[in-house]
Amino acid sequence: MSAIDNVVLSADTSHQPLTTTLFVLVVLATLAITVWAGRQTKTATDYYAGGRSFTGVQNGFAVAGDYMSAASFLGISGAIALTGYDGFLYSIGFLVAWLVALLLVAELLRNSGRYTMADQLAFRMRQRPVRTAASVSTVVVSIFYLLAQMVGAGALVSLLLAVEGDAAKNLTIVAVGALMIFYVTVGGMKGTTWVQIVKAVLLMSGTILITVLVLAKFNFNISDMLGGAAENSGAGQAFLEPGLKYGVDTTAKIDFLSLGLALVLGTAGLPHILIRFYTVPTAKQARSSVLWAISLIGSFYLMTLVLGFGAAALLSDGAYGQVADSDGNLASPLLAEEVGGGPGSNGGAILLALIAAVAFATILAVVAGLTLTSASSVAHDIYANVIRRGKATERDEVQVARGAAIAIGAVAILLAIPAQDLNIAFLVALAFAVAASANVPALLYNLFWKRFNTRGALWSIYGGLSSAVILVFFSPVVSGKVDPATGENLALFPASVDFQWFPLENPGIVSIPLGFLFGFIGTITARDRTAEEKYDELEVRALTGAGAEKAVSH
Amino acid sequence: MVEQTTTQQHETYERIHASEDFAELRRRYRGFAFPMTVAFMVWYLLYVLASSWANDFMATQVVGNINVALVFGLLQFVSTFLIAWLYARHANQKLDPISDRLRAEYDSEVSR
Numbered sequence: 029m030s031a032i033d034n035v036v037l038s039a040d041t042s043h044q045p046l047t048t049t050l051f052v053l054v055v056l057a058t059l060a061i062t063v064w065a066g067r068q069t070k071t072a073t074d075y076y077a078g079g080r081s082f083t084g085v086q087n088g089f090a091v092a093g094d095y096m097s098a099a100s101f102l103g104i105s106g107a108i109a110l111t112g113y114d115g116f117l118y119s120i121g122f123l124v125a126w127l128v129a130l131l132l133v134a135e136l137l138r139n140s141g142r143y144t145m146a147d148q149l150a151f152r153m154r155q156r157p158v159r160t161a162a163s164v165s166t167v168v169v170s171i172f173y174l175l176a177q178m179v180g181a182g183a184l185v186s187l188l189l190a191v192e193g194d195a196a197k198n199l200t201i202v203a204v205g206a207l208m209i210f211y212v213t214v215g216g217m218k219g220t221t222w223v224q225i226v227k228a229v230l231l232m233s234g235t236i237l238i239t240v241l242v243l244a245k246f247n248f249n250i251s252d253m254l255g256g257a258a259e260n261s262g263a264g265q266a267f268l269e270p271g272l273k274y275g276v277d278t279t280a281k282i283d284f285l286s287l288g289l290a291l292v293l294g295t296a297g298l299p300h301i302l303i304r305f306y307t308v309p310t311a312k313q314a315r316s317s318v319l320w321a322i323s324l325i326g327s328f329y330l331m332t333l334v335l336g337f338g339a340a341a342l343l344s345d346g347a348y349g350q351v352a353d354s355d356g357n358l359a360s361p362l363l364a365e366e367v368g369g370g371p372g373s374n375g376g377a378i379l380l381a382l383i384a385a386v387a388f389a390t391i392l393a394v395v396a397g398l399t400l401t402s403a404s405s406v407a408h409d410i411y412a413n414v415i416r417r418g419k420a421t422e423r424d425e426v427q428v429a430r431g432a433a434i435a436i437g438a439v440a441i442l443l444a445i446p447a448q449d450l451n452i453a454f455l456v457a458l459a460f461a462v463a464a465s466a467n468v469p470a471l472l473y474n475l476f477w478k479r480f481n482t483r484g485a486l487w488s489i490y491g492g493l494s495s496a497v498i499l500v501f502f503s504p505v506v507s508g509k510v511d512p513a514t515g516e517n518l519a520l521f522p523a524s525v526d527f528q529w530f531p532l533e534n535p536g537i538v539s540i541p542l543g544f545l546f547g548f549i550g551t552i553t554a555r556d557r558t559a560e561e562k563y564d565e566l567e568v569r570a571l572t573g574a575g576a577e578k579a580v581s582h
Numbered sequence: 583m584v585e586q587t588t589t590q591q592h593e594t595y596e597r598i599h600a601s602e603d604f605a606e607l608r609r610r611y612r613g614f615a616f617p618m619t620v621a622f623m624v625w626y627l628l629y630v631l632a633s634s635w636a637n638d639f640m641a642t643q644v645v646g647n648i649n650v651a652l653v654f655g656l657l658q659f660v661s662t663f664l665i666a667w668l669y670a671r672h673a674n675q676k677l678d679p680i681s682d683r684l685r686a687e688y689d690s691e692v693s694r
Contacts, residue, residue: 117630120655120659121626123659124622124626124662126662127618127665130666131618131619251645251646251647251648252646252647254648254652255646255647265641265649268652269637269640270637270640271633271634271637274633284633284634285630285631288626288627292623292626312678315670315673322666326659329659330656564595564599565587565595565596567599567608568595568599568604568684571608572598572604572685572688573685574685574687575587575595575688
């Protein structure tokens, strides 16, 4: 999760007309998909869950498209290019996490829920308080993630289009925001899903192409590529070993362990991933979605290894310097240019433009998924069930969801513009930490612990959420972090403000156990017979799918 | 869910819950999912801890420039793919037949 702000690019701009054309094509294709999907969206189930009519393969691609953000595509390959092996550590947590989703969550959630994460809790708890809590957590996680993506989009797109200046970045953020609002309001889940499927296909194809070209340069000898990377990076064999980035001192090591925990547990609690399981007709298809997602995401991360080490091995000193200036984000695009024939060549320009367009499609698909998730939760949980107490019509509910998407999109744009000048790269890690500390305890307790009740759910969600947020607020990412070498301020607040006392940048190692503990204490200090009696029903429904929501047939 | 279950649905759920078949389904599901979760979490944490605290071990070269750290990392991919495949096989063979049967029972009783 490298910072992608404050980047200045001075690359040659021969690829620019081509890149712009490809960007326009991506936009036109996604708009066409959205309009088409919008015409087929009639009921609430269509809007929230794409009619539950996607197949496992389609949803697997969409899940992968929803999950692999620009931070993983450009960020991880860039981190490997700059810090070697340590960049690879992220991708392993991101992948192993899917086993939690596969074994414990996906199928059971598909059978027991309807549109949102809260549905599954509301099955046996008191509706209004648990829906409010789950909705708060959904919106917080999604907004953190969204904000990081939007700010990244501003910097990235101007980087990829080689335009400079604040006005261009602001304009990019507004344009990305407007597009995502359009996808979500018009296309609903159906449109968003297809945008994610197209993006996943583009991302996989682009990555496979560059990977093969890079490996061909080394006659498919991986050891040679690693040797070249070690030599070219200037770090020698240490470049191929863990520790270059995270092994500085014990605090950094514990911090990394803390991050590793949040990554592996957080994925199964990310609301935008969870609601994807409602788009398929059966639990069996939900299982198949995750299996496809694991295959795609796993092969993708294996290829980022080649992209990262390949960039370190192949890029010239000048290009490598640009990668460093961009905090790694330019590693894949510049590598594409290199293997296409080098700067100034036609092949190089074409591949660079192609990878830039893939990165752009990636950003669009991820922000659309996040906006849809927040809007669904506001409309279905807060409006329909908390405010109208389940008496709203489907039509009203979908109208509110569309309005909420516009409002959330607008808020994201307004927050992202000033946030560009701030160090907010920590927000993605924080989103994972909140998901792992607040959502995962509540979901797992609800599915596997009969005694669990409303108070337990509220305590785990609010307790886990506030632990993670409060600890990060007093951590070095918010105040009191300066680069020891340059003296540059690396915290959110200006260098003059320092109220930091929590030593770790990642709160997971403390906040995840706290989330589980709060949920446990909340549960055993209250008795809720209804919740316990309803558990039998939940269990039968979750494991067998008896009485589960069915697909819509048009 | 939002709509309360009817008495008919409730009774069917309770009956299925008390059945021998369901107890077997739950036993087979948990018997696979729980120990496997513990196993992959321990395996993953071992890797994270080794990355931070076992530098010399991780730096050992295996073949050419390929060291233990890379092999260990790639093994995490292998184990993830393997567990996913094992679970899919287990679910298809051991879980789906029972859950299909119970779901059909539910559907025939409730729609009557």
